[in-house]
Amino acid sequence: MSDNKQENAAEHPVLAEFLSAVKAEQVLWALQDKVSEDWVVLASVNFEETDVMPVWSTEQLAKQHCIDEWQDYQPAQISVSDWLEFWIEDLNEDGIIIGVNWPVDGDCLELELADFSQAIAGIEDLA
Numbered sequence: 001m002s003d004n005k006q007e008n009a010a011e012h013p014v015l016a017e018f019l020s021a022v023k024a025e026q027v028l029w030a031l032q033d034k035v036s037e038d039w040v041v042l043a044s045v046n047f048e049e050t051d052v053m054p055v056w057s058t059e060q061l062a063k064q065h066c067i068d069e070w071q072d073y074q075p076a077q078i079s080v081s082d083w084l085e086f087w088i089e090d091l092n093e094d095g096i097i098i099g100v101n102w103p104v105d106g107d108c109l110e111l112e113l114a115d116f117s118q119a120i121a122g123i124e125d126l127a
Helices: 003-010 013-025 059-063 080-093 113-121
Strands: 027-033 051-055 073-079 096-100 109-111
Touching: 013 027, 013 096, 013 109, 013 113, 027 051, 027 059, 027 080, 059 073, 073 080, 080 096, 080 113, 096 113, 109 113
Parallel strands: 051 096
Antiparallel strands: 027 073, 096 109
């Protein structure tokens, strides 16, 4: 991503809203299969041959997606500290980008893992 895109991503209203909600609770949400415990990862809508992991700022937003092909999934929380300690390396190895507060309809904000994780690191409560 160019510097201009990074600046724009940091100022994106979807990301700002996401970070505000996550900062308060120090958790983000993703969808996990009830049986296999696999996480939802799908083809990016914005980038060819790229996989994206959608994450949400609240359980309610994530739960809206537990229908149709994701009916066997449930919202699962990931703490900010676990994201920073465990998730980044695995997702980076798999070349995964992040879909922020993935909407039911409309445009999806997809960020490079490094950009998203840097934003998350900025809201970590170290207390």
